[in-house]
Amino acid sequence: MVVTATVALLAAATASMILGAVHVPFSDIWQSLTGQAEEGPLRQIVVELRLPRTVSAIVVGAALGVAGALLQGALANPLASPDVIGVTGGAGFGAMLTLLVWPSAIALLPVGALVFGVTAAGIVFLIGWSGAHAGAIGRVILAGIAITALFSAATTSLMVAYSDRVQSAIFWIAGGLSSDGWSSLSVVWPYFSVGFVMAIFLARPLDRLALGDDVAASLGGRPRLVRLAAAAAAALLASSAAAIAGLLGFLGLVIPHLVRLAGGTASHRFVIPASALTGAALLVAADTLARVVLAPIELPVGPLMVVLGVPLFLWLLREAV
Amino acid sequence: MSEARLVATDVHVKIGDTPILHGASMSVHAGELLAVVGPNGAGKSTLSRAVSGLQAMEQGDVRWGGTPLGELKGRKIARLRAFVPQRAPVPAGVTVREAVELGRSPHIKAFQRPTRHDHDAVDQAMERTNTYEFADRRLTTLSGGELQRVQIAVGLAQEAPVLIADEPTSHLDLGATAIVARLLRRLADDGLSVILVVHDLALAAAIADTVVVMAAGKTAATGKPAEVLTPERLSDVWRVDAELDDAGALRVNWLGR
Amino acid sequence: MGPMNRLVVAVFLALLLFAAPAQAAPRVAALTPFSASTITRLGVRPVVVGQTLGGTDQYLASLKGVPVLTLTHPLGPNMEQLATYNPSIVLSSKTWQRGSAPMRRLGMKVYESDPTSVAAVGRETRAIGKLLGRTRAANSLATKIENDVRAAQQGIKRRLRVLLILGVGRTPYAMLANSWGGDVVAKAGGQLLTNGLTAPSGIVRISDEIVVQRNPDIIIAVPHGNPGAISKLAKYYASNPNWRNTKAVKNKRVYVATGNQLLQPYPGVAATIRSVRAKFLKNY
Numbered sequence: 094m095v096v097t098a099t100v101a102l103l104a105a106a107t108a109s110m111i112l113g114a115v116h117v118p119f120s121d122i123w124q125s126l127t128g129q130a131e132e133g134p135l136r137q138i139v140v141e142l143r144l145p146r147t148v149s150a151i152v153v154g155a156a157l158g159v160a161g162a163l164l165q166g167a168l169a170n171p172l173a174s175p176d177v178i179g180v181t182g183g184a185g186f187g188a189m190l191t192l193l194v195w196p197s198a199i200a201l202l203p204v205g206a207l208v209f210g211v212t213a214a215g216i217v218f219l220i221g222w223s224g225a226h227a228g229a230i231g232r233v234i235l236a237g238i239a240i241t242a243l244f245s246a247a248t249t250s251l252m253v254a255y256s257d258r259v260q261s262a263i264f265w266i267a268g269g270l271s272s273d274g275w276s277s278l279s280v281v282w283p284y285f286s287v288g289f290v291m292a293i294f295l296a297r298p299l300d301r302l303a304l305g306d307d308v309a310a311s312l313g314g315r316p317r318l319v320r321l322a323a324a325a326a327a328a329l330l331a332s333s334a335a336a337i338a339g340l341l342g343f344l345g346l347v348i349p350h351l352v353r354l355a356g357g358t359a360s361h362r363f364v365i366p367a368s369a370l371t372g373a374a375l376l377v378a379a380d381t382l383a384r385v386v387l388a389p390i391e392l393p394v395g396p397l398m399v400v401l402g403v404p405l406f407l408w409l410l411r412e413a414v
Numbered sequence: 415m416s417e418a419r420l421v422a423t424d425v426h427v428k429i430g431d432t433p434i435l436h437g438a439s440m441s442v443h444a445g446e447l448l449a450v451v452g453p454n455g456a457g458k459s460t461l462s463r464a465v466s467g468l469q470a471m472e473q474g475d476v477r478w479g480g481t482p483l484g485e486l487k488g489r490k491i492a493r494l495r496a497f498v499p500q501r502a503p504v505p506a507g508v509t510v511r512e513a514v515e516l517g518r519s520p521h522i523k524a525f526q527r528p529t530r531h532d533h534d535a536v537d538q539a540m541e542r543t544n545t546y547e548f549a550d551r552r553l554t555t556l557s558g559g560e561l562q563r564v565q566i567a568v569g570l571a572q573e574a575p576v577l578i579a580d581e582p583t584s585h586l587d588l589g590a591t592a593i594v595a596r597l598l599r600r601l602a603d604d605g606l607s608v609i610l611v612v613h614d615l616a617l618a619a620a621i622a623d624t625v626v627v628m629a630a631g632k633t634a635a636t637g638k639p640a641e642v643l644t645p646e647r648l649s650d651v652w653r654v655d656a657e658l659d660d661a662g663a664l665r666v667n668w669l670g671r
Numbered sequence: 672m673g674p675m676n677r678l679v680v681a682v683f684l685a686l687l688l689f690a691a692p693a694q695a696a697p698r699v700a701a702l703t704p705f706s707a708s709t710i711t712r713l714g715v716r717p718v719v720v721g722q723t724l725g726g727t728d729q730y731l732a733s734l735k736g737v738p739v740l741t742l743t744h745p746l747g748p749n750m751e752q753l754a755t756y757n758p759s760i761v762l763s764s765k766t767w768q769r770g771s772a773p774m775r776r777l778g779m780k781v782y783e784s785d786p787t788s789v790a791a792v793g794r795e796t797r798a799i800g801k802l803l804g805r806t807r808a809a810n811s812l813a814t815k816i817e818n819d820v821r822a823a824q825q826g827i828k829r830r831l832r833v834l835l836i837l838g839v840g841r842t843p844y845a846m847l848a849n850s851w852g853g854d855v856v857a858k859a860g861g862q863l864l865t866n867g868l869t870a871p872s873g874i875v876r877i878s879d880e881i882v883v884q885r886n887p888d889i890i891i892a893v894p895h896g897n898p899g900a901i902s903k904l905a906k907y908y909a910s911n912p913n914w915r916n917t918k919a920v921k922n923k924r925v926y927v928a929t930g931n932q933l934l935q936p937y938p939g940v941a942a943t944i945r946s947v948r949a950k951f952l953k954n955y
Contacts, residue, residue, distance in 0.1 A: 294524065310466075315488070
């Protein structure tokens with residue numbers, strides 16, 4: 094499974110580098126990447142457009158896959174995705190605020206999405222980890238649903254209030270990677286890194302949660318802390334992903350399932366890295382298709398990814414009995 | 415008798431604003447099977463959770479091998495006691511072996527691979543609980559009795575000297591209950607300290623070395639089954655007409671006639 | 672007074688009576704700046720107008736004092752508010768399509784008027800005139816607009832390659848030839864970088880690679896923004912690293928369009944064409 098995912102990712106990344114609206118001969122791509130090419134449009138296309146975009150797709154896809162795996166493990170709920178802890182609602186609101194209310198501050202859009210995504214998750218955690226049943230799964234999920242509803246309502250209100258500008262908002266909601274070079278990635282990479290590093294450390298503690306909080310505590314773990322840490326890492330990853338690529342919730346929900354079905358195990362030491370690989374492969378493949386199918390028009394990658402991912406998922410679901 | 419592995423004195427617990435325990439005590443030694451009995455709501459489970467460190471105490475003194483519970487965090491307490499909960503979730507996609515392997519986690523540092531000893535401990539835990547034969551089956555395919563033995567195997571893999579089991583038989587049929595009962599007795603005979611929280615008095619009387627009777631949040635009595643489960647106490651605490659016969663079996667006058 | 676005279680007077684009075692309703696202006700709600708300006712020029716003062724995009728653009732000075740309706744998705748105006756003005760005709764647009772049925776149920780005649788090309792302005796003007804019973808006035812207005820447009824296109828010297836984008840970040844959401852703005856720029860002598868591309872919405876995201884390859888001489892961004900932020904936005908677009916090597920950036924020809932003239936149709940399109948030529952294309 095890990096080998097398949099790695100091969101798929103490599104293939105997708107290669108395709109992403111080779112294919113595009115402009116035909117670039119393979120030798121030029123190779124020379125550009127190895128630094129032998131002369132300055133010119135082809136080199137710029139390869140080095141400044143395709144390469145950062147491919148890397149962004151890998152990072153975002155991996156982040157969403159890992160975020161989903163972390164949340165589904167932490168909340169012991171197969172339906173958990175970054176939507177559940179308010180990230181999607183918050184990030185969407187942050188982006189709409191920039192796009193609709195302060196369009197002249199458009200440069201701040203990734204920051205808006207990131208800040209509000211993390212804020213929404215923060216509120217959910219604050220509510221979820223307080224009171225009598227602090228950190229209980231039901232409490233966290235309910236808080237998440239309430240906060241998501243709140244931010245969605247705020248987003249809808251914005252869209253109604255600024256209905257003449259909604260067109261620009263729709264593009265963002267559809268989700269997609271931009272070719273803005275390294276600029277977005279250079280802003281959010283620390284958050285990605287923290288999220289990924291946390292995920293690595295959380296794999297074993299999350300496995301212990303599988304048999305319930307009592308067993309986890311019996312084994313010397315701190316289930317509520319683990320759950321909070323996993324949810325926080327997922328919030329960071331998903332918010333950062335939204336900052337770069339808009340709302341691609343589907344990845345976070347489906348990738349971990351896909352990985353578990355294909356891999357035949359639910360151990361997080363397998364599911365987390367495999368989700369990273371698979372998420373990255375699927376997003377890179379979908380983004381390449383989005384750029385190529387109707388070139389030079391670029392399709393929104395969100396819907397396209399669903400079109401790619403759902404049949405694969407349904408097939409696995411059938412195979413798994 | 416050897417030094418007690420666990421001594422808990424005057425434990426008080428509140429959940430929310432509701433006092434659950436106000437003055438519960440117990441101690442357990444090597445090779446001892448201690449049954450905590452009492453009517454529903456007496457605080458049996460809460461006591462077992464409190465001494466395990468799973469439930470915060472309001473006051474009281476709990477010492478494991480002489481060390482106060484407050485100083486035993488994480489891996490340290492996990493190496494001293496294993497707690498088998500009453501009803502654990504059954505995760506999809508997890509095999510018996512994977513579950514039992516989790517029991518080794520207090521002994522494996524982050525990013526370390528399990529050693530030969532870890533593998534041996536897992537195998538041994540499965541052998542002792544008779545779960546080895548279905549080691550590669552998924553938890554979701556097991557019967558209630560099999561599942562309960564796997565839960566105990568997880569605790570055994572922990573290799574802690576004290577095993578605390580909270581109502582391990584409450585959902586099992588008679589046959590499965592007997593298997594678990596024999597298993598726990600055998601473990602105690604092998605030197606493990608077993609704390610068994612159970613509402614089944616007949617079972618407790620039959621297999622326990624010591625019985626702790628809980629009533630209304632307090633320990634009402636502690637001692638050998640025959641000394642503690644007197645007709646008067648059974649009548650006081652459970653409001654039934656019952657007694658232990660000469661063979662140690664519980665006779666109950668079910669219809670009060 | 673002889674009987675003949677009486678008859679003449681009677682016929683005259685009758686004519687006046689019958690003719691009066693035909694002459695009286697219909698009560699028209701004009702939801703778009705295009706329809707509001709058009710009917711004003713046809714001598715019909717709207718009873719109510721819709722707010723302009725972003726609420727920032729000014730209507731004709733002569734429309735001062737006409738009440739303004741807030742428009743929101745998906746219906747457009749609030750039906751109760753609209754009903755209080757009791758319009759018999761609503762000049763709406765495709766954007767507020769879902770509001771048309773409720774308006775018709777309120778007994779209003781609805782016409783969705785939304786020219787997305789310069790050529791459609793004359794056509795739509797005539798259609799609105801017919802609807803209001805101002806056919807002749809509309810014909811002459813349309814002809815005048817068409818003549819003005821032709822005049823505004825005189826003397827185009829060079830056809831430079833233009834990338835016209837909707838100002839949503841630096842991602843190139845290109846306005847195509849079948850969008851209002853795209854057509855205006857094309858008529859003003861710009862050669863759209865997107866060339867033959869069309870899409871139902873008229874706006875589509877295109878590949879940055881194509882922008883690099885086709886190397887536009889001029890980049891015009893049409894933002895939804897306040898006029899005050901224009902210079903800031905211009906700097907933001909000009910510093911897009913992907914456009915670094917384009918002739919537009921090198922020759923400092925990255926522009927930000929103010930106002931909504933490139934976003935939605937106006938009868939004064941000839942003036943818009945002249946202004947695009949003068950400010951952006953500089954092709955006189």
